[in-house]
Each structure stands twice: as C-alpha cells, then as structure tokens.
Amino acid sequence: MLSGFTFDYYNEHSWQINDRTNMNSQDVSQIETWSKLDFKNYLIQNFKELDSENLAMNKISLVKYKDIFSNTDYIAYFSTLKDWYSLKKVNFLSSNELFTKNELAENRVLINTIFDELIAKSTDNSKLYFMHQKLSENCIATPCKDKLVQLQNLMKSNIEGDYKVLIAEDVVDELIKAKKKKKQFSLSILSKINIRNLLLLRILKIRKIKSLILF
Structure with missing residues (x-):
C-alpha cells in the first residue's frame, strides 16, 4: 500500500x-x-x-x-x-x-x-x-x-x-483506427496526385505561353 x-x-x-x-x-x-x-x-x-x-x-x-x-x-x-x-x-x-x-x-x-x-x-x-x-x-x-x-x-x-466483451471493444477501436489511417492515406495519395496534376498544368500553360510569344 x-x-x-x-x-x-x-x-x-x-x-x-x-x-x-x-x-x-x-x-x-x-x-x-x-x-x-x-x-x-x-x-x-x-x-x-x-x-x-x-x-x-x-x-x-x-x-x-x-x-x-x-x-x-x-x-x-x-x-x-x-x-x-x-x-x-x-x-x-x-x-x-x-x-x-x-x-x-x-x-x-x-x-x-x-x-x-x-x-x-x-x-x-x-x-x-x-x-x-x-x-x-x-x-x-x-x-x-x-x-x-x-x-x-x-x-x-x-x-x-x-471478459471477451472488453477485448471486442478494443478490436472495434483498432478497426476504427485502421479505417481512419486508410482514409488519411487515400487523402494523402489524392493530394499528391492533385499537386502533380497542378504542376503539369502549370508546365503546359508556360509552354503554351512561350509558343505564342515565339509565334
């Protein structure tokens, strides 16, 4: 004690x-x-x-x-x-x-x-x-x-x-965490794709402007 x-x-x-x-x-x-x-x-x-x-x-x-x-x-x-x-x-x-x-x-x-x-x-x-x-x-x-x-x-x-009821609660918590991580991962991938697309559009726009100036 x-x-x-x-x-x-x-x-x-x-x-x-x-x-x-x-x-x-x-x-x-x-x-x-x-x-x-x-x-x-x-x-x-x-x-x-x-x-x-x-x-x-x-x-x-x-x-x-x-x-x-x-x-x-x-x-x-x-x-x-x-x-x-x-x-x-x-x-x-x-x-x-x-x-x-x-x-x-x-x-x-x-x-x-x-x-x-x-x-x-x-x-x-x-x-x-x-x-x-x-x-x-x-x-x-x-x-x-x-x-x-x-x-x-x-x-x-x-x-x-x-007591398995309490273990089941932990299982549910872990499943929720896994789902959140999966969602965060998906959002991260989408974010990277969007950034890449924006960069490509910017490059294409710059090239188009350059071609018009040369013309």
Whole structure:
C-alpha cells in the first residue's frame, strides 16, 4: 500500500519533482522535498522488500477486501493480494518517467515474466484479463503493427469468459483506427496526385505561353 501511495504521489507531482536536484534521501518524512532519484531508489527498495512476502500475499484472498480499493471493477480478476501487487509492480517497472530507455528494456523481460506467471495460474476471465493486459502493455512499450490481429486471436481463443466483451471493444477501436489511417492515406495519395496534376498544368500553360510569344 505504501509503495502504491508513494508511486501515485510521484506521478501526481512529477512535473515539480523532476526539476529537483538529486539528493538520494530516503527519509519519508521529507517526501515533499524528494527528487526523482529519491522516489526511484525508495520504490525499488520497497518492491524488493515486498517481493520477500510473495508467499504470504499469495495466501490472502482479495475479494473480502475489495471495498478498500478505489477501483473495484477489476478486483474480481485478482484472486489473491499477490496478483494485485504484481500489477502494481508492472506499472512501476513500466514508468517512462523513472527509468531510462535501457532500463525499460531490461524491465520488459521481468514484466513479461510476471504476466506469464499470472496467466499460467489463472483461468477464464482472470486469464483473459492478464493476457489482454500483457498484450496492451507490450504494444504501448513497442508499438505493435499487428495489435488488431493479436486481439482477434485472443477473441478466438478457447478460453471462456465474458471478459471477451472488453477485448471486442478494443478490436472495434483498432478497426476504427485502421479505417481512419486508410482514409488519411487515400487523402494523402489524392493530394499528391492533385499537386502533380497542378504542376503539369502549370508546365503546359508556360509552354503554351512561350509558343505564342515565339509565334
């Protein structure tokens, strides 16, 4: 919970925090003066400490505690506290603000491992949810040219669950984007053709004027 609060605090105030000089302070009482490095180091250490509690978190069912979470729409997909914690860790490791490009590439390996573990242990809607999240996360990290195909394949999978309705919404969004891109491409081609035709007409007009002068 504390790591989640700290990460949320950083995200809300990053526009101020990123301009501060790195002091490498870990005094939580001074959090309002922390730099980006302070938050990064604190969160890395905090997640390392929480990782040692994975076995204990895996034994805690999340359903009975759902009322303490602000966004309960997706709590049903997390069977244990460990599942919820794993997604919080993914969010942290994906932060473009805190990590460099090379660090993000290294983090991506760990992120995919976390998702693979969640997918392997889950069934039905939960499995679909984590597969969908993995697909979306990876396509954000490295823009996918085949996201629509991946989503359609997920829809066609033999995994049962009404979560496929949400995947279908993503499919529709991608189809709309593809249609817009196709329209923009067509307009671009037409624009180029029109410019070319105008240039040809201009050339022909100039030639005609020259021929009349010579005559």
